[in-house]
Amino acid sequence: MRLAMAFCVLLTQPAGAADDALWETSGQKLRIARGRLVSLVDKSRNVELVAGPTDRLRSVFRVILNNGFAKAQEVDASAMELRASERKDGELRLAFESKDLRVVMGVGSEGSDLTWRMDATPLNPALAVAEVQFPVLHLRAPLGREGAGDRVVFPRNEGLLIHDPLAAVPAQSWRRRVHNYPADMVAQFVGYFCGRSGCLLWTDDTAGHVKGFGFDRRPGEPGLPLLIQHRMPLEPGKTWRMPYRARISFFAGNWQAGAEIYRAWAAQQFWCKTPLRNRRDVPPLLHAPCLVIHSELRRERFDTLPDILAAYAKRFNAPVIYRPVGWEKHGAWIGGDYFPPFPNEEAFRQLVAALRERGIHVACFLSGRFWTRRAERASPATNEALKRFIEEQDGNRFAEWGPNGRPWTRKFEQREMIRLCAGTPLGRNFLFDASQRLLDLGVTAVHEDQDLGPEPSGYTCYNPAHGHPIPCGSWAAQTMLDCLTRIKLAGQARTPDFILTKEEDTELMNMVLMGYQTRYFVRLKGDWAGRAAEIVPVTQYLYHEYLPTIYGFAGPHWQEVARSMVMGQIPSLPFWGKAVALVEQLPASTVALLEDYYAAMKCYAKPFLLYGRMTTVPPMNVPTVRRRVEGRSLEGRVIGLELDDPLVVTSSWRDEAGNLGVFGVNLTTAAVSVRGIVPQAADNLVGLSQYVGADTVGVRQAPPGSAFVWTLPPRRLCGLVFQRGR
Numbered sequence: 001m002r003l004a005m006a007f008c009v010l011l012t013q014p015a016g017a018a019d020d021a022l023w024e025t026s027g028q029k030l031r032i033a034r035g036r037l038v039s040l041v042d043k044s045r046n047v048e049l050v051a052g053p054t055d056r057l058r059s060v061f062r063v064i065l066n067n068g069f070a071k072a073q074e075v076d077a078s079a080m081e082l083r084a085s086e087r088k089d090g091e092l093r094l095a096f097e098s099k100d101l102r103v104v105m106g107v108g109s110e111g112s113d114l115t116w117r118m119d120a121t122p123l124n125p126a127l128a129v130a131e132v133q134f135p136v137l138h139l140r141a142p143l144g145r146e147g148a149g150d151r152v153v154f155p156r157n158e159g160l161l162i163h164d165p166l167a168a169v170p171a172q173s174w175r176r177r178v179h180n181y182p183a184d185m186v187a188q189f190v191g192y193f194c195g196r197s198g199c200l201l202w203t204d205d206t207a208g209h210v211k212g213f214g215f216d217r218r219p220g221e222p223g224l225p226l227l228i229q230h231r232m233p234l235e236p237g238k239t240w241r242m243p244y245r246a247r248i249s250f251f252a253g254n255w256q257a258g259a260e261i262y263r264a265w266a267a268q269q270f271w272c273k274t275p276l277r278n279r280r281d282v283p284p285l286l287h288a289p290c291l292v293i294h295s296e297l298r299r300e301r302f303d304t305l306p307d308i309l310a311a312y313a314k315r316f317n318a319p320v321i322y323r324p325v326g327w328e329k330h331g332a333w334i335g336g337d338y339f340p341p342f343p344n345e346e347a348f349r350q351l352v353a354a355l356r357e358r359g360i361h362v363a364c365f366l367s368g369r370f371w372t373r374r375a376e377r378a379s380p381a382t383n384e385a386l387k388r389f390i391e392e393q394d395g396n397r398f399a400e401w402g403p404n405g406r407p408w409t410r411k412f413e414q415r416e417m418i419r420l421c422a423g424t425p426l427g428r429n430f431l432f433d434a435s436q437r438l439l440d441l442g443v444t445a446v447h448e449d450q451d452l453g454p455e456p457s458g459y460t461c462y463n464p465a466h467g468h469p470i471p472c473g474s475w476a477a478q479t480m481l482d483c484l485t486r487i488k489l490a491g492q493a494r495t496p497d498f499i500l501t502k503e504e505d506t507e508l509m510n511m512v513l514m515g516y517q518t519r520y521f522v523r524l525k526g527d528w529a530g531r532a533a534e535i536v537p538v539t540q541y542l543y544h545e546y547l548p549t550i551y552g553f554a555g556p557h558w559q560e561v562a563r564s565m566v567m568g569q570i571p572s573l574p575f576w577g578k579a580v581a582l583v584e585q586l587p588a589s590t591v592a593l594l595e596d597y598y599a600a601m602k603c604y605a606k607p608f609l610l611y612g613r614m615t616t617v618p619p620m621n622v623p624t625v626r627r628r629v630e631g632r633s634l635e636g637r638v639i640g641l642e643l644d645d646p647l648v649v650t651s652s653w654r655d656e657a658g659n660l661g662v663f664g665v666n667l668t669t670a671a672v673s674v675r676g677i678v679p680q681a682a683d684n685l686v687g688l689s690q691y692v693g694a695d696t697v698g699v700r701q702a703p704p705g706s707a708f709v710w711t712l713p714p715r716r717l718c719g720l721v722f723q724r725g726r
C-alpha cells in the first residue's frame with residue numbers, strides 16, 4: 001500500500017501478484033486481478049455485481065490485431081504481463097504488455113461514474129488495432145434472485161428491452177447481442193438491471209465514433225459479460241487512443257433510471273442545444289402539430305384525393321402532411337432509380353400543386369443511400385432497369401465494400417440492395433440531388449428512410465479507392481451530418497415549410513433533423529434466437545423534448561393511435577396498399593381519439609405531449625392482465641412475450657415550468673378508475689386538473705402525498721395536470 005486519500009485507496013503490487021489493482025471511492029469499489037475485473041461493488045446499494053471464480057471470468061479487455069484486412073490475433077489482458085500499476089493524475093493506471101502489443105488502461109471516477117480509457121499500441125509495425133473490447137464487465141447473472149426480473153435495455157431504434165436474458169436460450173449456446181452506434185442506436189449505452197441492482201455501460205463520445213454495445217456470452221460461461229466493442233480505422237503500427245471515455249454508472253429498478261443517467265449527460269451536448277418549443281428551424285406545421293396520412297399512390301384517384309385529404313384537415317382542425325407510398329418510379333422503397341415519379345413527372349407535379357393549394361404538404365421518402373439491385377416482386381424488365389441504372393452510375397464502384405473487395409449487399413423485405421458509400425462524391429451528393437429533384441416537383445418534406453444511422457458498423461467500407469479511413473472512426477457520422485445539413489439549408493432556402501426527417505434517429509442529428517420516425521405503437525420486436533423483445537420508448541425518454549416524433553404509422557386501428565399519441569408522437573394514419581378512406585369511414589374510436597388529441601393540443605396538452613420531457617409515470621394502481629402479447633418479427637414469424645399488460649396506456653411529462661402532465665387512454669370498454677398519490681413535496685406540486693379530450697372535468701387542490709382518483713372513460717384521451725406552486 002503506497003497511498004490512501006480521502007476517497008481513493010490504491011494498491012500497487014509487483015507484476016504477478018494476485019491483485020493488479022484496487023480502486024475505491026465513497027460509492028464504488030473495484031478490483032482487477034490477473035487482467036480480470038474480479039469485483040465491482042455498488043457501495044450505495046451494497047451490491048457486488050461481478051462474482052465468479054477468477055479463472056472463469058473474461059479479461060477486462062481484449063484487443064484484436066489485424067494484418068491488412070484479416071484478423072491476425074486476439075490478445076486478452078489475462079494473457080499479458082502486468083508491467084506497471086500506479087496511481088497517476090487522479091486515475092489508476094495499468095500497463096500490460098505482450099509480444100506484439102502494449103496497452104495502458106486507466107480507471108478513474110467522475111461523480112458517481114467510473115471512467116475508463118485506453119491506449120493500445122501494436123509493437124509489430126505490420127499489425128493494426130482493429131477492435132478493442134473494453135471494459136468487459138463479466139456480471140453476475142441472474143442479477144436478481146431469479147432471472148425472470150432481469151432486463152437488458154438498448155437505445156436501439158425506439159428502445160429495446162430484453163426480458164430475462166439468460167432464459168429461453170440453452171446454456172450451451174452462444175448468447176450475443178451487440179448493437180452498433182451510431183449505425184442503429186440512438187444513444188451510446190447498454191444497461192443490465194433488476195429490481196435492486198444494475199449498471200449502465202456507456203461512452204461519452206461527441207463525434208460519432210463507431211462502436212458496439214451489448215453482451216456476449218460463450219457456451220457454458222457463467223454470468224453475462226457486458227462489453228463495448230470499439231472499432232477504429234486500421235493504422236498499422238500506430239497507437240489507438242480512445243477518443244472518449246467509457247463509463248459505468250449504477251442504477252436499479254427500471255430502464256428509465258438508467259436512461260436518466262445518460263440523459264443528464266446528453267442534455268449538455270450540442271445535439272440538445274435547443275428544445276423543440278424554441279426551435280424556429282422546425283416549421284409551424286410540426287408545432288401545430290399536423291396529422292400525417294399515408295396511402296398507396298397507385299391506388300389513388302388524383303382528381304379526388306385533394307378534397308378527401310382536405311376533409312381530414314377540416315375534421316380535425318389540423319394541417320395535413322400526405323405521404324404517397326410508392327411515389328418512386330419502380331414502386332415503394334425502391335431506390336435509387338427514383339425518377340420520374342409515378343405515374344409521370346407532369347401528373348405528379350400537378351397532384352402536388354393541387355394538394356398544396358388546399359394547404360396539404362407532400363412528404364416523400366428516400367431509401368437512404370440504399371440502391372435496390374433486385375426486387376423479388378418486380379418484373380424482369382424492372383430488375384433489368386435497376387441493374388442498368390447501377391451500371392450507368394458506376395454504382396458498384398461507389399458502393400460500400402466488404403473486406404472481400406466486393407460491394408456489401410443487404411437482403412431485406414425481398415429486395416437485394418447495395419449502399420452508396422458516404423465517403424465518396426456520389427454518396428455525398430446522391431441524397432442531396434434526390435432531395436432537390438423532389439423540391440423541384442413541389443414536395444416540401446423529405447424523409448430519409450431505411451438508413452438507420454451513419455454506417456459503417458465495421459463490415460464496411462473497405463474500398464481503398466474511396467479515400468476515407470478504413471473501415472471505422474467518426475468519418476461516416478460526420479459525413480452524414482454534413483449531408484443532412486446541406487439538404488436542410490438548401491430546402492429552407494427554397495421554402496420556409498421545408499421538413500427534413502429521418503427513420504429512427506441518431507442523437508448526433510437531433511438539431512439538424514426536424515423530426516424522426518419511430519414505431520412505439522408496436523409492442524414487440526423480433527430479437528435474437530427467435531425471441532421477442534419489448535419495445536419501450538427510450539428515444540422519447542431521452543430526446544422527445546428536442547425533436548418531434550412523426551410517421552409512426554399508427555393505426556388507423558384506435559389502439560395503435562392511442563399508444564402513439566400517449567407516447568408523444570404526432571399521429572399518422574396509414575392506408576397500406578390502399579387509397580385514403582373518406583374521413584367519415586374511419587372507425588369511430590379512432591375519430592374520437594384524434595378529435596381529443598387535436599383539441600387537447602390546442603387547449604392544454606402541447607407543453608407535454610409535443611414539448612415535454614418524459615418522466616416515469618407516478619405510482620398508480622393501473623389494472624393489468626397477465627397475458628401473452630403477440631407480434632410479428634420482420635420475417636413475419638409470430639413472436640410473443642408474457643407481460644403484465646396495462647388496461648390503461650399511460651405516459652408522463654414535465655413541461656418547461658415544471659408542471660407534470662400525465663396522459664392515459666383506457667383500452668377497455670368500461671370506465672376505469674385508478675388511484676394514485678400526488679407526487680412528493682420536492683416537486684412543489686399543488687393543483688390538479690383533470691381533462692377528457694379538451695374538457696376540464698375537475699380542478700382541485702392536491703397537497704403532495706395526498707391520494708387522488710382518476711376516472712378514465714373508455715377510448716378517450718385523458719389527462720391530469722399537476723400544477724407547480726409558485
Ligand SMILES: [Zn+2]
Binds near residue numbers: 461463
Ligand atoms: Zn467507402
